[in-house]
Amino acid sequence: MVTLLDGLSLGAIYALIALGYTMVYGIAKMLNFAHGDVIMVGAYAIFTVFSITGNPVIAFIVSIILCVVLGIVIEKLAYKPLRTASPLAVLITAIGVSNLLQGLAQLIFGTEPKSVIILNKLGSVEIADGIILNISTIVTLVLSAIIMIVLTLFIKKTKTGRAMLAVSEDKGAAQLMGVNVNKIIMITFAIGSALAAFASLFYLIKIPVSPSFGALPGIKAFAAAVIGGIGSIPGAMVGGILLGLVENICLSIDVIAPYTTSIEFGLLILILLVKPTGILGKKIREKV
Amino acid sequence: MAPLLKVDNIEVYYGMIKALKGVSFEVNKGEIVALIGANGAGKTTILHTVSGLLKPKTGKIVYNDNDITKTPAHKIVTMGMAHVPEGRRIFQQLSVIDNIKLGAFTRKDKNEIEETLKYVYERFPRLKERKNQIAGTLSGGEQQMLAMGRALMSKPDFILMDEPSMGLSPLLVSEIFEIIKAINENGTTVLLVEQNAKKALSIADRAYVLETGSIVLSGDAKDLMNDESVKKAYLSE
Ligand SMILES: Nc1ncnc2c1ncn2[C@@H]1O[C@H](COP(=O)(O)OP(=O)(O)OP(=O)(O)O)[C@@H](O)[C@H]1O
Ligand SMILES: [Mg+2]
Numbered sequence: 001m002v003t004l005l006d007g008l009s010l011g012a013i014y015a016l017i018a019l020g021y022t023m024v025y026g027i028a029k030m031l032n033f034a035h036g037d038v039i040m041v042g043a044y045a046i047f048t049v050f051s052i053t054g055n056p057v058i059a060f061i062v063s064i065i066l067c068v069v070l071g072i073v074i075e076k077l078a079y080k081p082l083r084t085a086s087p088l089a090v091l092i093t094a095i096g097v098s099n100l101l102q103g104l105a106q107l108i109f110g111t112e113p114k115s116v117i118i119l120n121k122l123g124s125v126e127i128a129d130g131i132i133l134n135i136s137t138i139v140t141l142v143l144s145a146i147i148m149i150v151l152t153l154f155i156k157k158t159k160t161g162r163a164m165l166a167v168s169e170d171k172g173a174a175q176l177m178g179v180n181v182n183k184i185i186m187i188t189f190a191i192g193s194a195l196a197a198f199a200s201l202f203y204l205i206k207i208p209v210s211p212s213f214g215a216l217p218g219i220k221a222f223a224a225a226v227i228g229g230i231g232s233i234p235g236a237m238v239g240g241i242l243l244g245l246v247e248n249i250c251l252s253i254d255v256i257a258p259y260t261t262s263i264e265f266g267l268l269i270l271i272l273l274v275k276p277t278g279i280l281g282k283k284i285r286e287k288v
Numbered sequence: 289m290a291p292l293l294k295v296d297n298i299e300v301y302y303g304m305i306k307a308l309k310g311v312s313f314e315v316n317k318g319e320i321v322a323l324i325g326a327n328g329a330g331k332t333t334i335l336h337t338v339s340g341l342l343k344p345k346t347g348k349i350v351y352n353d354n355d356i357t358k359t360p361a362h363k364i365v366t367m368g369m370a371h372v373p374e375g376r377r378i379f380q381q382l383s384v385i386d387n388i389k390l391g392a393f394t395r396k397d398k399n400e401i402e403e404t405l406k407y408v409y410e411r412f413p414r415l416k417e418r419k420n421q422i423a424g425t426l427s428g429g430e431q432q433m434l435a436m437g438r439a440l441m442s443k444p445d446f447i448l449m450d451e452p453s454m455g456l457s458p459l460l461v462s463e464i465f466e467i468i469k470a471i472n473e474n475g476t477t478v479l480l481v482e483q484n485a486k487k488a489l490s491i492a493d494r495a496y497v498l499e500t501g502s503i504v505l506s507g508d509a510k511d512l513m514n515d516e517s518v519k520k521a522y523l524s525e
Contacts, residue, residue: 159393166379166390172341173377178365178394178442282381 001131003252004226004245009137009202011244012144016199018222018228018236019151020192026168026231027188030087032093034074036218037101038193041065042200043209044105047114071193073227080182105211115208124207125199136205147198148237151191155233164188168231220247223268229281239277243267290353292317293338293475294447298347300330300337307333309501310347315446320468320478322488322509324522325498331481332374332500335448338479339371340364351446366394370444374481376435380424384415387423387434389440401441408437411467429460436467448478453484465491485522488511497522513514 017039024032042063049059078097082090122135155161166174167184175181203217220243228239243264250260269280291314300308307330311489315321323331338349340361349357356364370391379387388408392401412433418426423434432452440446445494449468453461461484469491472478482488489495489509497505497518505518512518 059386074371160387162382162386162390163393165382167378169381170377172378173373174390175341175361176339176365176371176373176377177390177438178362179390180360180362 002133003248005133005141006137007142007245007248008241008245010146010206010248011241012140013199013202013217013240014221014224014244015240016147016195016202017217018225018240019148019195019233021222021225022228022230022233022236023164023188023192025225026233027164028075028079028185030079030090031219031222032074032079032092032192033091033222034078034097034101035192036214036221037098038067038070038074038214039200039203039217040105040209040211040214041070041101042197042206043113043213044109046201046204047116047123047173047209049282050116050118056116059116060197060201063200064194067197067200068190068194071196072190073089075186075189081183102211102215109211111210113208113210116204140202140205143198144202147195151195152233160184160187161246188279220264223265227268227271227278229278232278232280232282235278235280242279289317291315292352293479294348294350295334296336296348296350298337298344298349300333300342300344307501308337308344311498311501311503312347313496313503313506315477315479317477318472318475318514319493320472320480320491322485322492322495323479323481324483324485324488324495325500326485326521329498330501331498332450335371335373335450335479335481339369339448362394365442368443368445369448370439370442370446371448372435372439372450372452374454376431378423378426378431378434378438380422382423383419384421384423384426384434385419386518387438388415388419388441391438394442400443404441404443408440411440411470412437422478428455429464432456432460432464436464436471444476446479447471448479448481448522450481451483453482453487461487485518486513489523 007145017035020035021032024030045066046059047061049062050056053059074097078093079090082093124132124134126132155164163174163179163184166177167181168181170182199217221240224239224243225236227242228235228237246267247260250256250263256263293315295311295313297310297312298308299306310335323334325331333342337344340356340359344357348355351369352367354367355498379390388405392404395401395505412428415433418430422512423431426434436452452464456464465487468478468480473477480488480492489512492509494507495512496503497512505512
């Protein structure tokens with residue numbers, strides 16, 4: 001039970017990050033491999049502001065703002081000039097941005113991992129007989145659920161959300177409706193980065209921040225997005241939670257534990273063999 | 289009075305390929321103007337350039353006394369121009385009503401949008417019946433109606449239509465042309481691209497004939513219908 005709930009909360013973190021990959025892919029048709037490093041920057045922001053002010057709420061708000069601004073700046077400076085370039089050029093640029101962010105972090109903070117003490121001291125509660133849960137797990141689960149519901153409603157019910165779906169299906173036709181595609185792409189990066197800020201907070205509770213903080217959850221969340229079907233928003237949620245559950249279950253069984261990462265990526269390969277577009281992925285249609 | 293749309297000697301390229309070799313034409317307020325020509329002549333390219341999806345290398349486009357040559361497509365929509373693109377290009381994964389709402393994307397006033405919606409539903413009752421259906425599951429004819437209804441939702445003064453009769457049964461083709469006439473009588477100027485030259489010329493005021501990127505003939509639709517070369521090239525059954 002505890003293992004499952006912990007797995008669910010880890011899965012929620014992967015899902016939040018995976019949403020960033022999948023939304024950007026769906027709308028801008030590109031893979032933003034610097035996305036994991038936005039999480040790292042968010043975590044350092046929380047660490048730094050918390051060290052200065054001692055206030056975790058302020059620290060988190062600053063982190064969200066910084067991540068959103070960073071996401072928008074990366075899109076404007078690195079990706080926007082490459083809108084019509086080959087996918088390979090975009091990929092190389094993304095790796096470049098990723099290295100740049102990690103290098104900067106190392107320059108400013110060094111390689112020593114840093115943790116935010118208060119987050120690790122949230123304590124735990126006994127929710128039923130013998131079932132003891134970390135408060136951090138509960139907070140992660142509840143907040144993630146709220147975020148995903150709000151995001152789903154935003155996309156389904158608002159004008160901007162509909163415009164995002166329209167752009168992801170057919171950019172040209174969306175423009176003919178009066179949708180400013182560049183603005184929608186910017187909003188998508190902003191939302192993805194805000195979700196990454198939440199992920200960095202939740203992940204920071206689990207492990208201290210170092211320059212490579214975002215690399216592992218980043219790559220796993222990317223796998224989760226592909227498992228769920230890249231471009232699909234519910235897919236990212238399903239993929240993330242599935243991967244988190246598998247990871248925690250494997251880690252809880254001693255004989256399997258050392259092979260956890262292999263099993264996760266084995267799962268990725270297996271699902272792609274059975275359904276190449278991922279669990280909820282749609283057929284990919286090329287459009288002009 | 290100045291024409292509603294004046295296209296002045298535009299050249300459009302796809303990479304190195306020159307698709308339009310200096311095209312000029314005009315559309316006056318209230319007209320239906322037809323653009324006919326064989327496959328690959330450049331009809332779709334012209335419409336894409338007018339609505340801003342493509343940009344001409346040289347030449348000028350003036351709409352409603354505004355130079356829109358460099359204006360992005362999403363801004364041109366707000367100036368009262370709508371475009372029903374070739375192949376319909378409805379948003380297949382969204383519901384009919386979501387497609388229709390996207391047509392009104394640039395408009396703010398809820399009551400006015402509601403009124404236009406009523407007008408569109410009157411014109412296309414089928415869309416009302418099927419408003420919650422996923423657009424991709426509509427029949428070809430219904431998809432064409434959705435594409436037209438969606439365009440009307442922006443309450444355009446000027447509408448571009450690219451082969452609205454493509455792939456439809458003869459009965460439906462007649463229906464679509466009736467609707468185009470009605471839209472025009474309601475005050476909307478129409479620029480119509482058609483393979484079905486006979487039908488297009490029968491409802492148009494004027495027409496232009498396009499051949500491999502150049503306009504080779506223009507005039508009153510009635511005159512063109514009786515023109516020997518047009519008859520031979522485009523009106524043979
Ligand atoms: N995206 C593109 N890239 C390269 N060439 C293109 C592209 N789109 C069109 N062309 C070329 O430009 C020319 C004009 O094409 P266009 O689609 O405007 O013709 P059309 O008159 O609309 O034809 P149809 O009646 O078949 O729709 C053609 O030779 C076509 O091959
Ligand atoms: Mg065409």
